[in-house]
Amino acid sequence: MSNALGLDFAGKRFLVTGGSSGIGRAAAELLYDAGARVLVTGTSAERLAALEADCPGVTSRRNDAGDPAAAEQLAAAVREGLGGLDGAFLNAGTASFEPLPALTTEAIDRQFAVNVRGPMLQARALAPLLVDGGALVLNTSVARDSGLPGAAAYAASKGALRSLVRVLAAELAPRGIRVNAVSPGPIKTDFYARSGMPEAAAAAIAESVRARVPLGRFGTPAEAAQVALFLLSGLASFVTGSEYVVDGGLSEV
Numbered sequence: 001m002s003n004a005l006g007l008d009f010a011g012k013r014f015l016v017t018g019g020s021s022g023i024g025r026a027a028a029e030l031l032y033d034a035g036a037r038v039l040v041t042g043t044s045a046e047r048l049a050a051l052e053a054d055c056p057g058v059t060s061r062r063n064d065a066g067d068p069a070a071a072e073q074l075a076a077a078v079r080e081g082l083g084g085l086d087g088a089f090l091n092a093g094t095a096s097f098e099p100l101p102a103l104t105t106e107a108i109d110r111q112f113a114v115n116v117r118g119p120m121l122q123a124r125a126l127a128p129l130l131v132d133g134g135a136l137v138l139n140t141s142v143a144r145d146s147g148l149p150g151a152a153a154y155a156a157s158k159g160a161l162r163s164l165v166r167v168l169a170a171e172l173a174p175r176g177i178r179v180n181a182v183s184p185g186p187i188k189t190d191f192y193a194r195s196g197m198p199e200a201a202a203a204a205i206a207e208s209v210r211a212r213v214p215l216g217r218f219g220t221p222a223e224a225a226q227v228a229l230f231l232l233s234g235l236a237s238f239v240t241g242s243e244y245v246v247d248g249g250l251s252e253v
Contacts, residue, residue: 007233010035013082014232017065017074017122018092020047022189023139023182026225027089032058034229039081041065041074041092065092065118066110075125087135087232088126090119097150108153115157116164123168133176137231138165140243142185142251162243169241178240180231185247186210188218214249 014031018024020042028040032055041063042048048060061077063070078085094114096107119138130136143151144159162181169179186209210218224246230236231244245251 007034007229007235009086009233012036012086013039013084015039015041015074015078015082015085015088015126017041017063017088017090017118018139019089020044020051020060023184023187023221023224023228024089024091025051026221027091027228028058029055030222030225030229031232036086037082039078064114065122066094066113068113068117068121071118071121071125074122075129078126078129084129084131085126085134086131087137088122088130089137089139089228089232090122091137091139091228092118093139093141095151095154097154098152099150100152103152111153111157112160115154116160119161120164123164127172127177130172130175130177135177135232135236136168136172136179137228138179138181139228140165140181140183142183142245142247144183145251165243166241173240178231178236180236180239180241181243182224182228182231183243183245183247184219184224185245185250186213186218187224187246188220209250212250213247214253217248219246219248 009031014036016024016028019028019040028038031038038058040051040058040060043062043064045062052058052060059081063074094111098107138161140162141158143155144162148155165179165181172179227244227246
């Protein structure tokens with residue numbers, strides 16, 4: 001079975017964290033359409049149930065990447081539900097935006113717990129379950145290079161995640177496991193709403209960002225997810241340690 005991308009994942013086993021909405025859900029749907037067996041995590045039981053209803057055969061687990069115990073629980077769920085993994089998209093993340101005077105230790109700790117410690121512990125727990133020659137893809141962000149005001153904790157966490165991709169790529173290379181990152185820019189999701197930013201402020205930031213995108217629009221979740229699937233596929237068999245930017249040219253042009 002192949003999807004619109006022409007990728008065939010029939011019988012392959014994949015995990016998508018943070019897969020109940022946005023880019024993660026789009027990736028889960030694309031993998032499902034291509035014949036893969038997919039396990040999805042998220043923190044919203046309602047959204048996970050909706051995904052399972054739309055994609056019969058996809059299974060889900062509530063799992064909070066910011067909980068230090070969650071990685072081993074996730075590995076147990078993978079072992080029980082899939083038996084192992086051909087690849088994983090470690091996509092779960094969180095963000096809040098505060099100017100420096102309003103930045104709290106709680107906001108810093110939460111973003112580093114979910115965005116950095118979470119994928120690090122997940123990689124440790126899941127590596128024994130990955131087949132040799134498998135693939136990991138992590139979700140970074142162009143925010144790590146942009147100097148966006150109010151994004152000190154978020155941008156720093158994504159910069160740390162980019163460094164983690166390089167280290168994991170080196171450590172897992174002897175097993176032929178490739179580790180790469182997809183780095184989204186402005187994508188049309190509920191990202192700003194979930195950050196707790198007031199609606200008017202979110203809309204103003206979104207419009208200012210859109211105006212600077214050379215392609216003149218926000219991307220879709222599927223457009224970012226398609227790059228993640230490429231990196232998970234055999235088409236990227238000689239790609240590791242890399243970061244693929246999906247931002248309509250915002251950071252590159």
